[in-house]
Amino acid sequence: MVSDDESTLPRRCLALYSGGLDSIVSIKLVAEMGIEVIPLYFATPFFGSQALLQPQKFIADHFKRYGIQPHVVDYTQDFIQILADPRHGYGKHFNPCIDCKIGMLSRARTLLDEMRASFVISGEVLGQRPMSQRRDAMNVIERDSGLKGLLIRPLCARHMPESIPERMGLVNRQALLGIAGRGRTIQERLALRYGLSEIPNPAGGCMLTYAQSAYKVRHTFARFAPGLPEPADLWLDVFGRKFMLDDRTALAVARNEHECDLMALLNHTGNIFLKIIDHPGPLCIMRGEAGPVNLGLAAGICLHYGKARGRSAVKALWGRSPTEMQNSMEAPILAEDTIRGLLLDVQAASGRKE
Ligand code: SF4
Incomplete structure (x- = not known):
């Protein structure tokens, strides 16, 4: 999708949207540059169950709260394969975070042409989470999703090598941020600036990061093995x-x-x-x-x-x-x-x- 000529690049990108603060402010930040952002909400029974069961209600709710209209992507079948045997293993419980991110971004990559978008953004922050947001893991995620140079993490982009859209002038690197670590002060300040009346929780609500739910799901996989x-x-x-x-x-x-x-x-x-x-x-x-x-x-x-x-x-x-x-x-x-x-x-x- 990316050519050498900036004028031919669609001023449109896809975003991994989780409904959490980081993904919301990342989307707002890039939209502010005059780039159209299409938010993709990846849903499975374990995260985003409401989006699968009541999609219209879910979309309307997010639009009302954050001014964001997510495209719901049913990620269940991909995720079942990932959960059964994640190449990069599980986190503390039954959460295969690195493979999960790679899978979502790979799917986003396959949608670039169809949605006439030039690149992908995600709300990840360097060092915020122990498993999937270490620098080495973030590099692996970018490489294995096939998005090398086409993935921008707007909140911590200044800690990352320059991406192709930045190099070509589509995205202004100076307007991207250099956040690192677990703090949320800057994101909360941005939320106020973007007029968000409600600041969502950072956790995102993935069931697989909770011991009891993880046990149930693991038990089900063992039962069918x-x-x-x-x-x-x-x-x-x-x-x-x-x-x-x-x-x-x-x-x-x-x-x-x-x-x-x-x-x-x-x-x-x-x-x-x-x-x-x-x-x-x-x-x-x-x-x-x-x-x-x-x-x-x-x-x-x-x-x-x-x-x-x-x-x-x-x-x-x-x-x-x-x-x-x-x-x-x-x-x-x-x-x-x-x-x-x-x-x-x-x-x-x-x-x-x-
Ligand atoms: S916490 Fe759940 S949804 Fe988030 S990356 Fe990990 S497995 Fe995927």
Whole structure:
């Protein structure tokens, strides 16, 4: 996309947009130079779940808050491959940050021509994160994504070699910054300058950086090895309490109304939805062997977490879609020990393994 003549370069770039402060101010900084910035929001069940489940709401929300209209990129399939065997390993938990960044930037590179853009920007800051924002890791990310010379990190660009768009005069290097380290003072000052009324958290909310969630996801990958789980299997690690009814059958039980609403959107082939009839209670999703034994266990667990807990002769409804739960069965009262025995013991396991 980049030629030797600046006049032929589209004044347009792609941005990795995470919804965090650094990516927001990077976008504003480059847009201020008169360059059109197309923000790409890479989403998987583990980060950006709302963008996948309710994309219109997500986009409208970010536009209202930050004046940014992200393009949602479903990164789930790429990410499943990366998670199974990351070339650069995992961070503290099950987060393959270096490979994750390489994968996102590689995907962005493939979109350059299609979106008629000249280069890519990202909100990374030198030395801000231990794994993926060390200088050596940042060099590897730039090289392995195929974006050598075409990746600008506006917040720390002055610590980096000059990029092609800077050399060719498309981007003014003097207007780029030289931030390093974990502080956020400069970014917060910039946020005020750009009129942001709300300063987002820096963490970005990747589930895989949390011990308990990471354990659940790791467990799912181990269960399917040497094959790979489907996205639908992994969504059951995102919401609710997780139970293993047998080696091949998982059950997720919503913990609150919000989770019930989101789980009702997981209309994937192979899911069995359950709820208790005539009593408030959680929505549950089972995947695996849907025989009478597992359905009975699932109904009993569903009953346990609802308002009809402890009542006998209560019925559960189940079906393959949340809007078509037409089958009914009695929900048995299960002993506390039985329920505890089936719960994926996240806390104990994370203490041992993470
Ligand atoms: S924290 Fe999660 S989303 Fe961010 S780079 Fe690491 S794996 Fe990717």
